[in-house]
Amino acid sequence: MSDQKVYRLRLGTPENAAPVRLFGAGEAAPFNEGAASLPFSRREVQSRAAARGFVVELPMRNDEDIYGFGLQFHSLNHAGRRRFLKVNSDPVCDTGETHAPVPFYVSTAGYGLFVDTFRCATFYLGTNGERGSSKETAEPEQERKEFSEEALYALKRARNKRSVIIEIPHCAGVDLYFFEGPRLLDAVSRYNRFSGGGCLPPRWALGAWYRMYGGADQEAVLRLAEQFRRDKMPFDVIGLEPGWHSHRYSCSFTWDAALFPRPDELVERLKAQGYAVNLWEHAFVHPSSPLYETLEKHSGNYEVWGGLVPDLADSAARERFAAYHARAFVDAGVAGFKLDECDSSDFNPSNWSFPDCASFPSGLDGEQMHSAFGLLYQKTIEAAFAARGARTFGLARSSWALASPSPFALYSDLYEHRQFVRALVNAGFCGLLWAPEVRSCVSSEDFIRRLQTAVFSPLTLLNCWRIPNPPWFQTDTADNLAGIRMADSDTVTRITRQYLELRAALVPYLSAAFQRYHDEGVPPMRALALDYQEDERARAIDDEYLFGPDLLAAPVFAGEAGREVYLPQGEWRDFWTGAPVEGGRSFFVTAPLDRIPVYVKNESTVSKCFDFKRFWGYTICI
DSSP: OOGEEEEEEEEEESSSSHHHHHHOOOEEEOOTSSSSOOOSSSGGGGEEEEEEEEEEEEOOOOOOOEEEEEEEESSSOTTTTTEEEBBBBHHHHHSSSSEOOOOOOOTTOOOOOEEESOOOEEEEEOOOOOOOTTTOOOOOOOOSSOOOOHHTTTTOOOOOOOEEEEEETTTEEEEEEEOOOOSSSHHHHHHHHHHHHOOOOOOGSSSSSEEOOOTOOOHHHHHHHHHHHTTTTOEEEEEEGGBBBTTTTBBBBOOTTOOOOOOHHHHHHHHHTOOOEEEEEEEEEESSSSHHHHHGGOOSOOTTBBBOOOTTSSHHHHHHHHHHIIIITTTOOOOOEEEESSSSOSSTOOOOOOOOOOBTTSSOOHHHHHHHHHHHHHHHHHHHTTTTTTOOOOSSOOOOOOTTTOOOOOOOOOOOHHHHHHHHHHHHHHHTBBBOOOOOOOOHHHHHHHHHHHHTTSSSSEOOOOOOOTTTOSSSSSHHHHHOOOHHHOOOOOOOOHHHHHHHHHHHHHHHHHHHHHHOOOOOEEEEHHHOOOOOOHHHHOOOOETTTTTTOOOOOOOSSSEEEEOSSEEEEETTTTOOESSSSSHHHHHHEEEEOEEESSSSSEEEEEEEHHSSSSOOOO
C-alpha cells in the first residue's frame, strides 16, 4: 500500500520458503531510485554471493542508534554490536540468540529494515569498516584512566566509515523491506501494519492468569479456584500444566483419566465461576495420540521426545492439527493454549528439538523450521478457534517475524527480573508481546516486585506449577510443598489482592491501547526511545517503559528501597497520589513494598478508562 511507505528490494534469487510468502503481509512498492525517503539510495545498498551464502551491505551513520531484533534480554541499543539471530532458549550472553529473534530493526537514521528470511542471519551493526577506511580518520590517543577489558573494549562512536553488514547463510538472494520513518515509532507502526496489524485480545485475556500446580488433580484445581473467589482474588484465567495429558513428553493430547476423570465438567464448573481455561501442550505427537496416525506422513524425518514433529508449514498437517483441537477442546469450552517448547536450546543439557539437518514434506529444512515453528504453531491453534467463530489468546515459547497479529504472548521462566524488564522494553520494537511471568521467587519481596512488573505488562501471569499453595501463602518451594505458611503471608496477601484488583481496573485502559495497536500498529508497551527519540537519555533507558499511551512504569527489584527514575520532558503526575512531577530530569524515588513507581502524563486520557477517584481518592483533570 503506497500510503504505508513500505518498499521492497529484491537482491539475487530469494528462497521460496520465506516469512512473507508463508505468513502473508501487506503490499510494498518497489525500492527504485527516488522511490523512498530513506537515508541512503538504492545504489548504496550492495549485495554479493559469498561462500557462506549471501551478503548485504548498507551505509550506517556514525551517530546511529539501532533497536529491535526481537525478544532481546541482554541489551537495548545494538549499534556497534553483532547479532546472530537463532531461535535458542536459555541465551547465556549477548549474542542476539533468543527464543523469539526477529530479522527486523529500526534506526534513528530514519528507517526500519526487515530481512525476509528464516535463515539464521548475522548482522554486523557498525562493527567493521572496509580495509583502508581508517586512514583519513586517525583518532588521537585518549588518556587512559582505567586498564580493564571493559574500558579497552567499550563501544564508542566510530569516526571512520561504518556499515551494516548482513550475512544470510545457505541462500542466493533475499527480499529486503524498508519502512520509512522519519521517527522510530513511524517505522515500527508501519512494520506492524504490514504484518497485519496488532492483535486484539478478548477482554478476559487482559485480566490476571494463574497456572495450577503440575501435580494437581481435578478436585484440587476446583478447590483452589473456589478459594480464589472466596478470598476475592480476581483471576480471570486458570491454566493447567502438563499433568492433564495422559502422556506428557511427547504429548498425547488426551486427558489423564485418573487425574481428570470428568474434564468437560471441570471446564464447565470453572467457566461458571468466571474463569477461562488454558491448557499446556507442546506440538510433538506421542504414538498414543489420536493425531499420530493422521500426521505420520506429514511430519519431519526426526522425532523429539519419542514423538512426531508435525510439518505445520504443510497445509494438510496444519488443518488436521487444528481440526482435532477444535473438536476435542474448543467445542468443550477451552479458551486457549500454552504452546511450550516450540523453541530449542543449544545450551540446555537435554538439547531438545530436531536437528538443523532435518527435512520436512513442505520443503523446509531444519534451520528454517526452527525459525518458523513457533509462529506456525500459533497460527495453527488460532485457526482451531477461528473454525468455530471464536477468539483466543494464549502463550507461546517461540516466535519470528510478522507476528503482531498473532494472539499470543511470549514467556519464559529462565531469566532474572532485570532481564525480564529489558525484554519487555525490547519486545515493542518488533511486534511481539512479552509476559514477564511470576514463577520462582527467592523471597516474598521478590514475589511482590515481580508481580508489580507483571501487572504493568501485556499479560499478568502467575505460573505456580511447582507449588500446590499460592505464592502469597509461601514463596519457598520446599516449605510450600510442606504446607508451611510464611510469617508475612497476611501482608503479602493484602498486597497481592491490591495489585490483582489494580490489573482488573486497568483492563479498559489496556483494551484501548490494544485497539490502537490493532488499528495503527502502535505497540501497547514500548521503550521510551519510541516516543522520545530526540531525548538521548530516554533512548538509553532499558528499565522503564510506556504502558499504554500515558503511563510510565519504572519497576523496582528485590533488595532495593527505591530507584533512580528519569521522566522525559513534560508535565507528569504520580500515579498513586496525583502529585505533579516535573519532567526532563532524573530523581530518586523511595518505593515501599506496595508501590511500583508509575507516572501519568499530565495531558492524559487515562482517567477516561481508569477511575482514579475510586482507587486513590483523587481525580486527574484533562
